Amino acid sequence: ENLKIAATARYIPERVVSNNELSTIMDTSDEWIYPRTGIHNRHVVTDENTSDLATHVAQQLLEKSGWSADELDFIIISTMSPDSLSPHTAAIVQGNIKASKAFAFDLNAACSGFVYGLSAASALLSSGRYRKGMFIGAEVLSKLVDWKDRTVSVLFGDGAGGVLLEQTDESVGLIAEELQSYGEMGNAILTGRFANRNAFSGEILPLDPYFHQDGRSVYGFATREVPKIMNKALDKAGLAADDVDLYLAHQANERIIRSMAKNFGQDLAKFPTNMAEYGNTSAGSTAILLDELVESGQVHPGMKIAFVGFGGGLAIGVQIWQL
Numbered sequence: 001e002n003l004k005i006a007a008t009a010r011y012i013p014e015r016v017v018s019n020n021e022l023s024t025i026m027d028t029s030d031e032w033i034y035p036r037t038g039i040h041n042r043h044v045v046t047d048e049n050t051s052d053l054a055t056h057v058a059q060q061l062l063e064k065s066g067w068s069a070d071e072l073d074f075i076i077i078s079t080m081s082p083d084s085l086s087p088h089t090a091a092i093v094q095g096n097i098k099a100s101k102a103f104a105f106d107l108n109a110a111c112s113g114f115v116y117g118l119s120a121a122s123a124l125l126s127s128g129r130y131r132k133g134m135f136i137g138a139e140v141l142s143k144l145v146d147w148k149d150r151t152v153s154v155l156f157g158d159g160a161g162g163v164l165l166e167q168t169d170e171s172v173g174l175i176a177e178e179l180q181s182y183g184e185m186g187n188a189i190l191t192g193r194f195a196n197r198n199a200f201s202g203e204i205l206p207l208d209p210y211f212h213q214d215g216r217s218v219y220g221f222a223t224r225e226v227p228k229i230m231n232k233a234l235d236k237a238g239l240a241a242d243d244v245d246l247y248l249a250h251q252a253n254e255r256i257i258r259s260m261a262k263n264f265g266q267d268l269a270k271f272p273t274n275m276a277e278y279g280n281t282s283a284g285s286t287a288i289l290l291d292e293l294v295e296s297g298q299v300h301p302g303m304k305i306a307f308v309g310f311g312g313g314l315a316i317g318v319q320i321w322q323l
C-alpha cells in the first residue's frame with residue numbers, strides 16, 4: 001500500500017523522576033529497578049494532560065511538514081490514558097490546532113496502540129477516501145499508577161509521539177501487518193476500572209483506577225507469542241528476519257527485547273531502546289523511539305522497519321514498512 005510517513009515528532013514532559021528520586025518516596029532502588037527493567041528515569045507531567053502532550057506533537061508535525069492544519073483529513077490518537085471519555089482526546093487536539101476539515105477519534109489498544117493506530121490510519125488512507133492523516137500515540141500513565149505501589153509505579157512514564165501519513169505514488173509504505181488480541185488473558189494487565197453501578201443495581205465492581213499487572217505472565221506471554229506474530233508478518237511480507245533493518249519494539253522491558261532479538265536470531269543493535277530514559281509509555285513508546293531515530297538519522301528512506309507492539313488486552317501487533 002503506497003503510503004508515506006511525511007513527518008515524525010515527539011513530546012516528553014520535562015519533569016524527570018529518577019529511580020533514586022523514587023527511592024526517596026517508596027521502598028525501591030536503582031539497584032532493584034534497572035537490572036530488571038532497563039529503566040533509570042521516567043518523565044512525568046506536572047500541569048499537563050494527555051491532550052496537551054498530543055497537541056505539542058501535532059504542532060511540531062505541522063511545522064516540520066509545512067502542512068497546514070486544515071489540510072488534515074483525520075486525526076487518530078491511540079491512548080489508554082485519555083483526558084476524558086468525552087470529549088475524546090483526538091477531538092480536543094483537533095480543536096486546539098484548528099484542523100477545520102478533520103474528523104478525529106481515539107483508539108485504545110494499550111501498549112499495542114501505536115501499531116493498531118498506524119493500521120487504522122493506513123487503512124483509511126488506502127481506502128482512497130482520504131489523503132492526509134495525523135496519528136499520535138500519547139499517554140499520561142502517571143495518573144493511572146498508584147505511586148505507593150512500588151511493583152508497578154516504577155515501570156511507567158508519560159510521553160507522546162506521532163506521524164503524518166499521506167498517500168503517495170512512490171513504491172513505499174505498509175508491506176504487511178499481523179494484529180492479534182488474546183482477550184482471555186486480559187486480566188494480566190488491569191487499569192482504569194469504572195464502578196459497575198447504577199440506580200438499579202448494587203455495587204457490583206468498585207472503582208479501581210490503578211494499574212495492576214501480573215508481570216511474570218505478561219513477560220512470558222510477550223516472549224512466547226510475539227515471535228509467532230512476527231513470523232506471520234514476515235511470511236505475509238515474503239521477507240526473512242534479516243531483511244528488516246530495524247525492529248522498533250514497544251519499550252516495556254529491556255530483558256523482553258533482548259529475548260526477542262535472540263529469538264529472531266537478530267543482533268541487539270537492530271532493536272534500539274530508550275526505556276532507560278522514559279520507562280514504559282505504552283502507545284507513546286514506539287512513536288517516541290521512531291522520532292528519535294529519524295532525528296539521529298538511524299531511520300531514513302529506503303529502510304525496512306518493523307513496528308512491534310504488545311501488552312494490555314492482551315494484544316500484539318506487528319507492521320512492516322518500506323520507508
Ligand SMILES: O=C(O)C1CCN(c2ccc(-c3cc(CO)ccc3Cl)cn2)CC1
Binds near residue numbers: 189215216219252312
Ligand atoms: O523482574 C521483575 O520483577 C519484573 C518482571 C516483569 N516485568 C514486566 C513484565 C511485563 C511488562 C509489560 C508491561 C506492559 C504494560 O504496559 C506491556 C508489556 C510488558 Cl512486557 C513490563 N515489565 C517488570 C520486572
